[in-house]
Amino acid sequence: MSGKYKFLCLLVALALLPPILGNAESAGGKIPGDYSLAVSSDSFNLYLKEDTLAIILESRKNGSVLYSTVQNPDDFKDQAAWKGFYQSGIVMEFIEDVKSTNTQADLVNLKNEIKLTKLQNGFAADVFFPDYQVGYSVEVTLNGSDLTVKIPQDKIINGEQDGHRYTVSTFTAYPFLGYSVLGQDAGYMIIPDGQGALIELKDNEKRFSSPFDRPVYGTNIGVEDTVNSQFSVGTEPVIMPVFGMVHTDDQIGFLGVIEKGDTAARIRAFPNGANNLSFDWISAKYTYRFVYKQPTGPSSGAVDMLTESSRNFDIVQHFLLADGENATYAGLACAWREYMEEKGFFGVAEETRPFDVEIDFLGLEKENSVTGKADVVMTTFDQAAQILEWLKTDGVDRVSAVYRGWQENGLTGGVPTDGCRPAGALGGKGGLEALMKKCAGLGVDLALELDFLSVNPETHPTLTYSAFKKITSQTWSRPTFGKVYDTLNYLTPERSWELALRTKDALPSQGGGEPGVVLTGITSLMSDYSYQNHYQDSGRLADYYTNIAGLMRNDYRTTLKAANAYLWPCAWALNDLPVTGSDYAYESQDVPLLAIALSGKMPAYLEYVNFQANSHKFFLRLAEQGTRPCFLITMEDPIELQHTNSADIYSSRWDLYRVTIAKWYEQLKALHASLDGASIVAHDILGDVTRVTWSNGVKVYLNYGEETAQADGQTLEPMTWKAVK
């Protein structure tokens, strides 16, 4: 190094020294005396309070900290149970005999013994509660910006004392990490609602009485009663096991990612005011065992029962930490993308699939007739081939075609998929093979929709013996509100697996093209169930469904519909992704956390364009997220469906959508050509204008407002977008 450069380095070092010293001092002020440094990574310091396993994470870049427990508990007049909860690092709950309310085993209120072990990159602790003879082990490690908490199942101790049985029920790890008090910090919580949503950290003045509390991967139908309403739209299920907290003023935040235990977890976000607490906090809660009501008769009588066995999983939860300019939802989504890439979530995803549009054909439905059920033919195989040819002539040269309702008895009568029996009314097996050949010639990827979950009890009465049963051994069913078939059942995972095996071997070859399937049903269910009169946990169901998806992945281009995250490693592409969340009153805005994380890695198609009341806004959303459109198409007018169970399909006629498909394709194809497989690296909302920055330097500006707007010198007309290199 020359003398000149040495001098420059010295100047730089001198310039950097004061802030570093300053941070150290301020950090010193932020770390209470009863905490000690447990481990340091190149990005963060981890401090530990040994008696409660509370931690503090300190950014080495800017000195900001995330506390895991409330620092001044005496300032709040909460019940002792809550105080114990928010002063403990790990909180366990256990069940005494079969009592329906759990006992909280925090590290403040209950007498406990902690045996601490220092690890190279963290610490481990064996925790035991002698009064109840229950305990667990926890391991906390910090690697770079990844704080990992592990609670192995084989170290969990259930106890017996004085004739009582104590069964470990739930765990929550660092629920108050990054908590905030009544809007004292600027920032937001990230909840996995829809594609992601933010809850702003502000004083809510007790407007929100209850928290966001949702099971990961949707309602556990084997345990919880589902409300079936013809009039209301259910909340969006949680398909991604993530949650987060960002302090924008301190530029520090984290994204909690559940690696193991996701099948038994709930994400809970408490805006201040909920449950009469003054804090904003967010966490995941894992349940091993629980007490439920076992009905004893068809209409009355019930006894409390403890689940027959424990759910089978270890808890592994990551906190992906971010500081500085990365401490935003977009930055954390990028960190999640890297995490998923490392864990093999995009193992078979077609990262390089050129931009295309998904066209879903609806083949057959059934309606009532004097003699029983009559066919309602919406699109034959020949007609589908014709439509694909027309699309080609219209300039839509890349299409992913999906055939729905292609089997005997049609869309709602033909479930579950069992082998390959294309409907004769559509052209039969010969017609399907001809279509596949045609698609191969046109360069169209054709996939058949397969549903191994739903079972129509009228068309498949024998399969109802294999119907999915709740843990109370009652057969699960739901009303369809349709005019032809009244109820719908599900199959047990065991039976679904059998059908998948049979179907895989029966599907015809693609006639030269690459064969494809779209899996639906199993992709969005997570539940405990009863099989042969014994309790089966959700993990077993997830294993079966992973095997089914894996089985299909091996031989087919497998697209997963509205799929839960644990199945993504089996996906070539994802479709039917939600465009919005559930719009809870406490949400401040929707953010495309999911689209950012998938961008450049996994082809993603949004829900149908057909049923959007605001198609212009929907188009902008596609351009914003880099996601792809999906149209449901029929040759016949959907008025033909009005007396079928698909009467909710009210718009799908090909000749009315032809122009729209070509127009949207042309515009979005141009955008994707400029993106060239890049990923989103930043996402900013600047009033009505949204700015999306891609990794190849392209910036997309979108004006959702009613007025002409300007951003970064770009002028945008209302409801328009612009891509700038």
Next chain:
Amino acid sequence: MKRYALLLLAAVLLTAQCESALASVPYRTFTLGVDGDLVETQAAYEPRRTMTRFGEETLKNPQDMRLGPDGNLYIADDGNSRILVVTQSGEYVKEIGSKKTLKSAKGVFVDDDLNVFVADEKGRAVVMFDKDGKEVRSYTKPTDTPLFGESAAFKPNKLVLDKRGNLYIASVGNTNGIVQMSPVGSGEFLGYYGANQSRVNWITAIRQKILSEDQLKMQADIVPTSVKNLTIDEKGMVYTVSEAENAALRRLNVAGRNTLTPDYNTERTAAVAVNSFGSIFTANKDGSIMEYTSEGSTLFLFGATDTGDQRVGTFKSVTGLVVTDEYNIFVLDEILNSVQVLSATEFTDLVHSAFTLFQDGKYAESKVPWTEVLRMNSLFTYASTGLGEALYREGNFDQALSSFRNGGNRKGYSDAFWELRSDWLHKNLGVILIAVVALVVVWKLIGLADKKLHFLAPLRTAGGKIGGVPILRQMGWCFTMSRNPFDCCYGIKKEKRSSVLAAVLIVVLLFILQVANKYFSGFLFKSVREGEFELLRDAALTFGAFLMLTICCYLVCTIKEGEATFKDIFIGAAAALTPMIIALPIRLILSNVLTFNEEFFLTLLDVVAYGFTGVLIVLALMYLNDYSFKKTLGIIVITLFTVLVAVALLFVVYVLIGQLVDFVSSIYGEVVYRFVRKV
């Protein structure tokens, strides 16, 4: 109006001016389908925002809301005894009244001069404030007239004001009607206006006959429901809503007469609003919002109850509703203490623009937007009807017929069908007449030739053989009932000229014809919903009713010294049904070729067939049992009563068995879970 509609359409189709975010909608939106049932459609309105804080002010148990001429929202903030005035975007403007001047604030109205009238229920008065918030006067219970009623309550809950300054006050507990007061002095009582009707059914009628006046007062459903909320449009028509479904929404003219019959109502309706385009909106307590056209046709039904999820666009207890001319909906909730704002989607803007043209009679111009609406939703019946009208006026009856059918518009369908049939007859009448004449001539010639050559003899022989088949002969005997009931019955009873099998076949034939009539009648005269088939129910009804009636009749006859055996009654009853078997095929054919203009023929046919069948049943019972006419009528009444008792008994047995099964399985379940599986 037309210009507005075209501008709106242009905006929707070309530039798509919209609000910013793509909102999630927590409810499904429905419109009325072909048979009056609800069919799903795109979201008509989407929630935009929730307003809970207005500057530093919040609401407490708000009860009513109005849109002032100044564009501001006037909220009756009952918990704070004041009127809170805020802008549509939620900015605080001012407050009127206080706990000193108002004991409560249940209702509010703002006149063109921005005077504010407050219904103070606890203060038993309507208090008027000027635009600066200064109390001007108050209107209390009219005491100078006996017409008001001494015991009638004056607890103003909601109110409106017409252009002449007359007050229309909904008073709690006063079921005489809306209290109408003039602005003169402290308020002259003008009379009661537009009282709701009580529900009168046959049970009520019996009660009114047998109960005393005091007892009647205690019957809640005899007292008419009181008005829950009201509003007034630019023409001075008063719109009222009530919790009862039969008076959910009414539009009262100057005389207080209802001029609106909505085609769909909800219960617990709590608020109503109209805008200057005549669109009527109601909201029920649970959050179901309805949009009607000015004719009372349901355009959209949407909204959902907050079940604890705290989603934007769900409600707990709606008390106020405001709709602007831009179709922004403001919904006041007394439990959430909020005003939620919903705005029309692109789809709804399109529907409104088409409707405006349609209502103005611009059918041809409405064709384009209706077609676009149908592109977005093929099941939208109003669009089909609108398009049908446009096509009808173009003379395109064929497509109009199809559109009217899709829209479930029977009147339009009838007109289009009449035109098409008329065209067809015009083109083919000559050919038909020639064909008929030719057929007659050929028939006559064949008859003449056969007389000489007997070439039809083999056919006659074959016919005779077929007629000689015993079962056909026995069925044929039953058909003689129409010509000569006495001979027929004599043959059944004494000569055994028919059989049970023949009777069963006749009932089966009747069932088949009934089913054909029920499901394959022409669109105009079909009585069941399209796509609905209930064959099992039909069969159970036809065969069950026949069997039950014949068995009960036989039992009654045996007690009443009747001579007929069960077999005689069974066959006789089947024979009495033969006029129906003759009439039903004719009915089926006619229903497919007639329009509403010729409906009389079908009605006549029904009257004749049913009447004749009834007469034959009476005669059959008389002859078979050797009863007098009077005694036969008595037997029929007792038979019907016996059937009722038998059905009731069967129902009781069914319920008892169900409860027994439930009880046993509960015991078994408890034993299993408590002792075998050891909880």
